[in-house]
Amino acid sequence: MNNVSRLAVAGAVAASSVLLLSGTAFAHVSVQPQGEAAKGGYATVNFKVPNERDNASTVKLEVTVPADHPLSSVMPQPVPGWKAEVTRTKLAKPLTVHGKQITEAVSKITWTADGGKIEPGQFQQFPVSLGQLPEDTDQLVFKALQTYDNKEVVRWIEESKEGAAEPEHPAPVLPLSAATGDHHGGGATKADDKSDESASGHHDADAKTEAAAHSDAGDTTARVLAVVGIVIGAAGVAFGVLAGRRRSA
Missing domain, CATH: 2.60.40.2230 (Uncharacterised protein YcnI-like PF07987, DUF1775)
Incomplete structure (x- = not known):
């Protein structure tokens, strides 16, 4: 039996053992x-x-x-x-x-x-x-x-x-x-109330951070689309110029 076959058999045995033990545990x-x-x-x-x-x-x-x-x-x-x-x-x-x-x-x-x-x-x-x-x-x-x-x-x-x-x-x-x-x-105790207030503050901060992240992502996407549009427009102009020269020739 070559090394590849031995590894395959060992892997199959290990997988079977894991499944068997998992079934027993649950x-x-x-x-x-x-x-x-x-x-x-x-x-x-x-x-x-x-x-x-x-x-x-x-x-x-x-x-x-x-x-x-x-x-x-x-x-x-x-x-x-x-x-x-x-x-x-x-x-x-x-x-x-x-x-x-x-x-x-x-x-x-x-x-x-x-x-x-x-x-x-x-x-x-x-x-x-x-x-x-x-x-x-x-x-x-x-x-x-x-x-x-x-x-x-x-x-x-x-x-x-x-x-x-x-x-x-x-x-x-x-x-x-x-x-x-x-x-x-x-x-609920006062400590619980403070914890809730603190958690609320964290949630608000997280919400603002997430909103800012979405805004940045939106700005980045807009910039990328604008650049792509410019490149496509320039390519169109260049194609038109070349086509015109070919007709003239």
Whole structure:
């Protein structure tokens, strides 16, 4: 086998490995916000469930709501072909939300196939409204169980550790952004206002710079077109003179 053939084989193997690893990395249950999930506010999120098997379909999903950061409001959106069941648990320490005490919170959501299923090569999203999001953490970890119609259960419950490789079955993690005034429970501070003013000033300056750049570009284009016109005109005059001389001759 010559060097070119060896390089071709090595490249093919490397490409196949990358594709294989990429498929594995993205094929787990995850949670993704629709928009922003800000501390102290409310958010709608999607639990995305891909089917990892070639010979079985997903027929059940159980998501555990973190007990260390209980949420007063958890409402699943209806999904055609699936039945959602919400399990509530009494809180050891009541929550105070909008001046009211909450003594129990949702601890688990279970979706069971009711005419629907996630077949091989497909995925399904399960939307849920969450709130009030905690203000004392940067993320929420939702452990999940995925059940197939061949009775296999995949436990997405392993928490990732900083500096360590991603576990084989990572739990879905919802990152929380800084609180903003656009969410219930999140208030804007004076520092935020100054930051907004500063950002506005930067935007205005950028807009002026961009306008000036467009103006310069327009002037340059006009000059180029003028020069081209002059050159074409001169060429036309020269052609006319030469044509006249030929006729005279």
